[in-house]
Structure formats: C-alpha cells, structure tokens
Amino acid sequence: MFENLVPHLPILIIAIPLFGAFASYLFSKVSDKARDVFAFIVLGVTEFLVLVLGKDIYTNGLRVYTLGATSAELTAPTGYIMPVRIILEVDALSIFMGIITVTVAFIVFIFSLKPMKEYSGTDKYYTLMFLLLVGMLGIEFTGDLFNLFVFLEIASIAGAALVAFFTHRDESAEAAFKYVVICSLGALLVLFAVALFYGQYDALNIAYLANVMKYSLLDKIAFCVLLCAFAMKAGSAPMHMWKPDAYGEAPGPVAAILVTASLVSMYALLRVCFTLYGRGLNTEVIGWIITVLGLLSIFIGVTMALIQNNFGRLIGYTAVAEVGFILLAAGVGFAGFSSTGFGFTALQAGLFHILNDALDLGLLFLVSGAVLHATGKRNLNELSGLARNMKYTCIFFIVGLCAVAGLPPMNGFASKLMIYESVYQFNPVFSIIAILASIFMLAVFVKVFYSVFLGPELKEFSSVKEVPASMLLAMGALAVLIIVIGLCPDIFVNNVINPAARALIDYGIYRGVV
Amino acid sequence: MTLESSAIFNLPFITVVLLIIIGMYALMFKRNLIKIVIGLTLIESGVNLFLIALGYRKGCYAPIYTNAPTTAMVFPTPQALTLTSIVIGLAVTALMLSFAVLIYKKYGTINAEKTRRLKG
Known part of the structure; x- marks a missing residue:
C-alpha cells in the first residue's frame, strides 16, 4: 500500500519532524496535553516511515531522492552532465543510523513527558x-x-540550546x-572543505565528487580538515573536553540524545573516509591515525571517568571512551578495507558498537536523569542507598552498567568481543589495551553503583519515590533492546550490520548514482 | 604581467588566510568571551569570502538576467552557499552572545579563566 509513497520517504522523514518542530510550539499554546499527543503522533509516524523505508532499502538497495526534479530518480537534469540539484541518498548505512536516531528520540520523548513538566519552557524544549x-x-x-553542513549547524544550534536548558544552574x-x-x-571547517572541493570540481554532490576526485594536495588538506571536524564533533581525544561538560550539565534525556548526535558525526566521518575518498588514500596510514585517536580516547575517557564525582560528567567521560572503541574498530576497518578478513569484521564491529552505544549510554543517561528527577542531586558523594526506594531504576542501571562494561549477556559484550578479536589480528597490543579499558570501565560503574544505589539509607532520601511509569517505560524499552540484542547478536549482525558495512566497502554503488 | 599571475588576483585568497589565522588566534589565546565570539565570526567571514572568491570566473558575467549580455554566466552556487552560511552564522552568533550574557549574569564576569567551574 506504500508503493507510491516509498520514493518520497527520504524527504518526508526529514520534513515531518521539521513540521512537528514548529507545529508543536503552536499546539502548546492550546494545552500541554494537546502538544504531547501531537508530538507523540509525529514521532510515531516518523518511526513508522523510517521502518518502512528501512525494509525497502534492505530488500531493494539504495534509494535516491532528487529535490525539485520531476521524478525522484532524475539525478542530473536534461542537458547537464553533472548533478546540480540537492540529492538525498539513503543506503543501508544511512537507514541503519536513521532507525537508531528515531528510535532513541522516541524513547527519550516518552522519558521526558513527566520530568520536563516541572520546568518552564517545555514548549521550546520539544521544538529544539x-x-x-x-x-x-x-x-x-x-x-x-x-x-x-546546513544540517550539522541545525543539530549544533538545537543541541547547544538544549545543553543550556537548566538555565537556573x-x-x-x-x-x-x-x-x-x-x-x-x-x-566552519566542514564549510571550508566544501569550498576546497567546489573550487576544484564545481560540484557539491558526494557521489559525483568521489567519481571525479583527483586526490590532489588540496583534496588531502580537505580530508584532514573533515577528519578533524568530525572527530572533534564525535568527541574523540584530544578535543573531547566539551563532551563531559555538555553531557554533565544537560538534562538526562538531552544527554541521551546528544550521545546519538555525536554518533551521527561518527557516521559522517565514516562516510567521508570510505565513500568520498575510499581506496584513493593511503588507507594504511589513515587507518593507523584513526586507530591511535581511538586508543587515546579510550585511555583518557576511562582514566578521567575514574576520578569524577558528578553522575553526568562521569558518564560523559565513558562516552569519550566508547567513541574511542568505535574509532579503534573503524580505523582497523579502514586500514584493512576489504569485504573479507579482520578488516571487515572490525568495520562490522564498529557499526555494531554504534548501535550498542546509542542504547547503552542512552540508558545510563536516562537513569542519571531519573535519579536527578527523584532526588534533585547528581553529586555521587551526596547520593546513597537509593536502591531501597527505586528498585526498577536500580535494575535498569545494572543492565546499562553491564552493557557498557561489556559483560555478557548484554549487547556491549557482543560488539566488544568482535572488536577485540578483529583488532587482535591487526595489532595484539591495541586489543589488550581495549580489554583493560573495559575492565576499568567496570570499576568506574561499580563505584557509581555502590555510591548511588547501595550504602546506608540517608534520612533525606527516605521519602524518595520511584520515578513515574512513563520514565520507567522508556528505560525499560532500552533495557529490553539491550538484552535482546545481547542474547541474539547473530541475527542483528547478519541482517542489519552486514548490509550497512557492505554499503561502506562497496562504495561503487553509492558513487554510481550520478 | 597578466592578471592571473599578479598578486592582486590572489589578494582575496591571502585575505581569507589572514582572516582565518586571526580568528583562530582569537579563539585560542583570547580570554574574553566576546572576543572568542568575534574570533569565530572572523573565521566565518574568511570562509564566506573564500566561497565568494571561488565564484569568480574570468570572462563570465554575474548571473543577473536583467539586461544581461549573451556571453557565458557564472553558476550562482557560491553566492547561494554564502547567503545560507551568513544566515546560519547570524543565528550561531546570536546564540553564543546570549550564552555570554547568561554567563555574565551568573558569574559576574566574561573572563574565560574566571568562568571555569567545569574542569577535571
């Protein structure tokens, strides 16, 4: 029944939330309830459409949408040899990220229904x-x-305004x-790289640029600039310092969705490395650079997380380490750059870890939001004995803890095991460092678990109540996803991750569109 | 000496490099939050100027159709890009300045060294 609709889905999936952003503000002028229902419908429709598009792409392959053309597949107008219109290209990797993004946003929305009622400015919160x-x-x-670049700026502006949501602090x-x-x-660095490309090839389309790329000195400069920009936005060391600050100060649900936002920068990095440049670069050297960035992030993230005493900041530093794991796997994948062997396994592991990260860290940030909602505190030294009154939140925290530290049967174990295995064949020392970092991460979270949920019951927390059902539902949904993926990782790796990784390695399909 | 080989032809690109370097310097070494914002705006102007300078093609006309000669016209893409980027830049600058105002209200100073409670 969606045959006529499917070709237009790429633009609809972007346009419907954009409509929702401004319409939800109008609805909140009517009543808060009307806005909540409207936002729920918009997100539900987006989630549904993204799943329909996902099914289509996983069965029929890449889908192209040309804006302003008479038909969606008409990438170059008649009489032109190159694409001048804006083209949306959705392949297995894009839709894989899209499904993660919308799902996390949906869960975060359900979580924020109750706690955000206590603050003013909720109408703007939903718009942002x-x-x-x-x-x-x-x-x-x-x-x-x-x-x-434009979408990057939209995400940055909205994200920054959301980080500052608690203006009373x-x-x-x-x-x-x-x-x-x-x-x-x-x-701006991305825009500078765009200008470098436009100056040489008079084009802006990724597929067209990849086809005509001459790998000149300017192209290499553009690559360095793009690598810096996206690694910085993904929160890799040595430019990680904004991450714990932003995640620590943002409300819990906002931090949960900002994790996904930084993973989207990771996606952009992979797209530039594999699709735009591909084998034309010295993949060995670039792969090593990305791997070393990843190791540095793992090391700094884990060691800094050990000494934190703010709940949000601590998870922020572990987020730095988790991005390091993805970079490590992606670097090995880029150095290998083949559809067989350990390089491909590493790439699969990296993509799998993107999915798991969005869920695990999302769950932990939601738990920190729940603790903040129930007690009004985020300092670990002031919190104690919450497991007595917040049983379910405590269980969800244990699930998130095990998943991030990479313990079976959670999803984090599955992807980290793949990372260890494939990185070991690339360089055994890197694999050992990664395993040690995971053990450290367990130590970090056991400390948090003891200080927040166990320990003596404090008088000021004796009247603390379990968080409302909608928040529990959101955390429960993430926990169920974590356990399901952890119990049957094969199904996900073979059916979801494998096509996404193949979309990166077989870049000819993406490039062949124009 | 032809136009292409003269320094005048490269003047826009030299200005671009200067603007970006000055902006980076302000971003890294200035402690006043307003100056950091100015530094970022300078980088943005540099990138915008770069785009506009790339839009020049020798012997072509600007894409304005009224009374246009029949010779070749340049593609209006860089101008469109620059317009978009200017609008986005305005939004970002406004947001940054509002954060600076908020910081001044809370901390009583806009010296970046004295407004560092988040560290470690």
Missing part, C-alpha cells in the same frame, strides 16, 4: 528536540556536502558556550 532530530536525520540522508551556560563554539568551529 525535533530540530535536533531533523539535523541528525538530514546528516544521515543527504548526498550533498553543503547540505550536510550557573554551569549550564558555560557548558553550552563551549559546546556551541566547538560545534560551529567544526561546521
């Missing part, structure tokens, strides 16, 4: 959430470099200022 979602989906679906504005400076610097 939708805009952040639009920005992320745009980055994933676009096949045009300048368009990527002094530090929120400071964290948001750092975030917006880093993000807009990153976006």
Whole structure:
C-alpha cells in the first residue's frame, strides 16, 4: 500500500519532524496535553516511515531522492552532465543510523513527558528536540556536502540550546558556550572543505565528487580538515573536553540524545573516509591515525571517568571512551578495507558498537536523569542507598552498567568481543589495551553503583519515590533492546550490520548514482 | 604581467588566510568571551569570502538576467552557499552572545579563566 509513497520517504522523514518542530510550539499554546499527543503522533509516524523505508532499502538497495526534479530518480537534469540539484541518498548505512536516531528520540520523548513538566519552557524544549532530530536525520540522508553542513549547524544550534536548558544552574551556560563554539568551529571547517572541493570540481554532490576526485594536495588538506571536524564533533581525544561538560550539565534525556548526535558525526566521518575518498588514500596510514585517536580516547575517557564525582560528567567521560572503541574498530576497518578478513569484521564491529552505544549510554543517561528527577542531586558523594526506594531504576542501571562494561549477556559484550578479536589480528597490543579499558570501565560503574544505589539509607532520601511509569517505560524499552540484542547478536549482525558495512566497502554503488 | 599571475588576483585568497589565522588566534589565546565570539565570526567571514572568491570566473558575467549580455554566466552556487552560511552564522552568533550574557549574569564576569567551574 506504500508503493507510491516509498520514493518520497527520504524527504518526508526529514520534513515531518521539521513540521512537528514548529507545529508543536503552536499546539502548546492550546494545552500541554494537546502538544504531547501531537508530538507523540509525529514521532510515531516518523518511526513508522523510517521502518518502512528501512525494509525497502534492505530488500531493494539504495534509494535516491532528487529535490525539485520531476521524478525522484532524475539525478542530473536534461542537458547537464553533472548533478546540480540537492540529492538525498539513503543506503543501508544511512537507514541503519536513521532507525537508531528515531528510535532513541522516541524513547527519550516518552522519558521526558513527566520530568520536563516541572520546568518552564517545555514548549521550546520539544521544538529544539525535533530540530535536533531533523539535523541528525538530514546528516544521515543527504548526498550533498553543503547540505550536510546546513544540517550539522541545525543539530549544533538545537543541541547547544538544549545543553543550556537548566538555565537556573550557573554551569549550564558555560557548558553550552563551549559546546556551541566547538560545534560551529567544526561546521566552519566542514564549510571550508566544501569550498576546497567546489573550487576544484564545481560540484557539491558526494557521489559525483568521489567519481571525479583527483586526490590532489588540496583534496588531502580537505580530508584532514573533515577528519578533524568530525572527530572533534564525535568527541574523540584530544578535543573531547566539551563532551563531559555538555553531557554533565544537560538534562538526562538531552544527554541521551546528544550521545546519538555525536554518533551521527561518527557516521559522517565514516562516510567521508570510505565513500568520498575510499581506496584513493593511503588507507594504511589513515587507518593507523584513526586507530591511535581511538586508543587515546579510550585511555583518557576511562582514566578521567575514574576520578569524577558528578553522575553526568562521569558518564560523559565513558562516552569519550566508547567513541574511542568505535574509532579503534573503524580505523582497523579502514586500514584493512576489504569485504573479507579482520578488516571487515572490525568495520562490522564498529557499526555494531554504534548501535550498542546509542542504547547503552542512552540508558545510563536516562537513569542519571531519573535519579536527578527523584532526588534533585547528581553529586555521587551526596547520593546513597537509593536502591531501597527505586528498585526498577536500580535494575535498569545494572543492565546499562553491564552493557557498557561489556559483560555478557548484554549487547556491549557482543560488539566488544568482535572488536577485540578483529583488532587482535591487526595489532595484539591495541586489543589488550581495549580489554583493560573495559575492565576499568567496570570499576568506574561499580563505584557509581555502590555510591548511588547501595550504602546506608540517608534520612533525606527516605521519602524518595520511584520515578513515574512513563520514565520507567522508556528505560525499560532500552533495557529490553539491550538484552535482546545481547542474547541474539547473530541475527542483528547478519541482517542489519552486514548490509550497512557492505554499503561502506562497496562504495561503487553509492558513487554510481550520478 | 597578466592578471592571473599578479598578486592582486590572489589578494582575496591571502585575505581569507589572514582572516582565518586571526580568528583562530582569537579563539585560542583570547580570554574574553566576546572576543572568542568575534574570533569565530572572523573565521566565518574568511570562509564566506573564500566561497565568494571561488565564484569568480574570468570572462563570465554575474548571473543577473536583467539586461544581461549573451556571453557565458557564472553558476550562482557560491553566492547561494554564502547567503545560507551568513544566515546560519547570524543565528550561531546570536546564540553564543546570549550564552555570554547568561554567563555574565551568573558569574559576574566574561573572563574565560574566571568562568571555569567545569574542569577535571
């Protein structure tokens, strides 16, 4: 029944949340309830459409949408030899990221229904959430470099405003200022690279640029600039310092979706490395550089997380380490760059870890949001004995803890095991460092678990209640996903991850569109 | 000496490099939050100027159709890109300045060294 609709889905999936962003503000003028129902419907429709498009792409392959053309597949107008219109290109990797993004946004929305009622400015909160979602989906679906810059800026502006949501706290504005400076610097670097490409090839389309790329000195400069910009936005060391600040100060649900936003930058990095440049670069050297960045992030993230005493900041540092794991796997995958052997396994592991990261860290940030909602505190030294009154939150925290630390039977174990195995064949020392870092991460979270949920019952927390059902439902949904993926990782790797990894390695399909 | 080989032809690109370097310097070494914002705006102007300078093609006309001669016209893409980027830049600058105002209200200073409570 959707045959007529499917060709237009790429643009509809971006346009519907964009409509929702501004319409939800109008609905909140009517009543809060009307806005919640409307936002629920918009997100539900987006989730449904993204799944329909996902099914289509996983069965029929890449889908192209040309904006302003008479038919969606008409990439070059008659009489032109190159594409001048904006083209959306959705392949298995894009839709894989799209499904993660919309699902996390949906869960975060359900989580924020109750706690956000206590604050003023909720109407703007939903508008910004939708805009952040639009920005992320745009980055994933676009096949045009300048368009990527625009969506990057949309996501940055919305994200920065959301980081500063708790304006009553002094530090929120400071964290948001750092975030917006880093993000807009990153976006300007991307624009500079776009200009370098336009100056040489008069084109902006990723597939067309990849086809005509001459790998000149300017192209290599553009690659370095793009690598810096996206690694910075993904929160890799040595430019990671904004991450714990922003995640620590943002409300829990916002931090959960910002994790996905940084993973979307990771996607952009992979797209540039594999699709735009591909084998034309010295993949061995670039792979090593990315791997070393990853190891540095793992090391800094884990060691800094050990000494934190703010709940959000601590998870922020582990997020740095988790991005390091993805970079490590992606670097090995890029150095290998083949559809067989350990390189391909590493790439699969990296993509699998993107999925698991969005779920695991999302769950942990939601738990920190729940603790903040129930007690009003995020300092680990002030919290104690919450397991007595918040049983379910405590169980969800254990699930998230095991998943991030890579313990079976959670999803984190499955992807980390793949990372260890494949990286070991590349360089055994790297694999050992990664395993040690995982053990450290367990130590970090056991410390948090003891200080927040166990320990003596404090008098001030004796009247703390379990969080409302909608928040439990959101955390429960993530926990169920984590356990299901952890119990049958084969199904996910073979049916979802494998086509996405293949989309990166067989870049000819993406490039062949124009 | 032809136009292409003269320094005048490269002047826009030299300005671009200067603007970006000055902006980077302000971003890294200035402690006043407003100056950091100015630094970022300078980088943005540099990139915008770069795009506009790339839009020049020798012997072509600007893409304005009224009374246009019949010779070749340049593609209006860089101008469109620059317009978009200017609008986005305005939004980002406004957001950054509002954060600076918020920081001034909370901390009583806009010196970046004194507004560092988030560290470690």
